[in-house]
Amino acid sequence: MRKAIGLLVNPIAGMGGAVGLSGTDGKLEEALRRGAVPRAAARAVEALSRLGGEEIHWYTAAAPMGEDVLAAAGIDRFTVLYRPASPTTAADTKAACRAFLDAGVDLILFCGGDGTARDVFDAVGRSVPILGIPAGVKMYSAVFAVNPAAAAELLRLAGEIPCRDSEVMDVDEEAYRSGRLAARLYGYACVPYIPERTQGGKQVFEEQDEERAKDAIAAFIAEIMLPDTLYIIGAGSTTARIMERLGLTPTLLGVDVVRNGEVLARNADEWTLFALLERYPRAKIIVSPIGAQGFVLGRGNQQISPAVLRRAGLSNLIVVATPGKLQATPVLYVDTGDPALDREVGETLLVVSGYRLGQRKRVVHAD
Incomplete structure (x- = not known):
């Protein structure tokens, strides 16, 4: 027709x-x-x-x-x-x-x-x-x-x-x-509408249990942070709690960069991130999916571009989210603008959801 x-x-x-x-x-x-x-x-x-x-x-x-x-x-x-x-x-x-x-x-x-x-x-x-x-x-x-x-x-x-x-x-x-x-x-x-092809609206989670879960995630991430390693910390309230655990002030809706407990860049753009990775190649990227939508990359964190991800290495991507958010987020998505890189993420991602706790979530590739 x-x-x-x-x-x-x-x-x-x-x-x-x-x-x-x-x-x-x-x-x-x-x-x-x-x-x-x-x-x-x-x-x-x-x-x-x-x-x-x-x-x-x-x-x-x-x-x-x-x-x-x-x-x-x-x-x-x-x-x-x-x-x-x-x-x-x-x-x-x-x-x-x-x-x-x-x-x-x-x-x-x-x-x-x-x-x-x-x-x-x-x-x-x-x-x-x-x-x-x-x-x-x-x-x-x-x-x-x-x-x-x-x-x-x-x-x-x-x-x-x-x-x-x-x-x-x-x-x-x-x-x-x-x-x-x-x-x-x-x-x-x-x-x-087709499930897993049309995105959902964002949800905001503010329950008391969610706040405790954020604290537990932050405590665990702070405990496992490595010396002399660049940490690119993405947007969101869960990642912000990690910064606060380190005694640092977060950019709630931006990307911050930390190394050895020191903030090297606040609200960094793509070029700043890439320049820091050139200087400090040992790096981790910490992101949290958008509530209920499930986007890990490509929504609100485009500074963490395909070039930045390839330079840091997808194996160094750390995803964090509270159990409440994950319960409302059946699958995860990546949409970096580079379909080949999106596929390299794989079929599942391990999500840190508490102190020494994690859940493996399916990643949907809509291509």
Whole structure:
């Protein structure tokens, strides 16, 4: 059955991640100053290149908001309905989506992060299904595929698989950059759903037992830390507790670097991490999955890039999470932007869940 699909790409989505900005909204000039490079187009092409043989007519926006991506993926059956300003803005996203709606599309496929999801939802509400190709820094909304390959699979089956009501989250960017997660439910969108292909929304765990578990994990990690070893400590409240156990102040939503009890970098970007690894090659990386979503890498910690992971070695990756979080997280995901590296993670990961306690969790590879 021939489908009509609207394609929208936010060309600046995700540019703040690797440079440690915790988001790009309102920070494009600063991201560019720090050496950020676009990533949304490559993520979109990765998905679209799997759909060239499908019976789809695409409707899109001009230039970097969709037209260029379709051409790069080798797709020529498309109609440009909207021409954005330069640089593009949220108003362009909304206007393009309203044009798609007027054209009678069956679904809107967008590439971006939570801010893009909110703008798409603002324009179309529940009048048409939407689906996100993840390309932002943080993606707490449940409207995204787990990675570009999964987005292609979901789109291919759209109309044959059920849609579910999925949360669109409104995340306060300024609060996030200052180390505080302030998110509220913005609305429910209709999203094609296959288990382990469509991501869940983030959950926050604050029960008393969870706090004790964080303390136990921190005590164990502090006990096994090696001298003269670089520790790259990712975002999250569980990893923050490790820093606090060491008597250090954490960057709750950033990446810190510690060696011999001394902080070498706070809220480090990708280049800082790689430079420190060049100087101190003996290293460990400590991360915690996003609650309920299960993403270990690729959501909120893009500073820990494929280059950084390869330099440190995947064997030196330590995953920590409380039992409560793991109970609500049936599987784990990795989405570094390098599918070959993602596969090297393997089929399972051992997760430290207490003092000398661990659980082995299955890793899903959606390709």
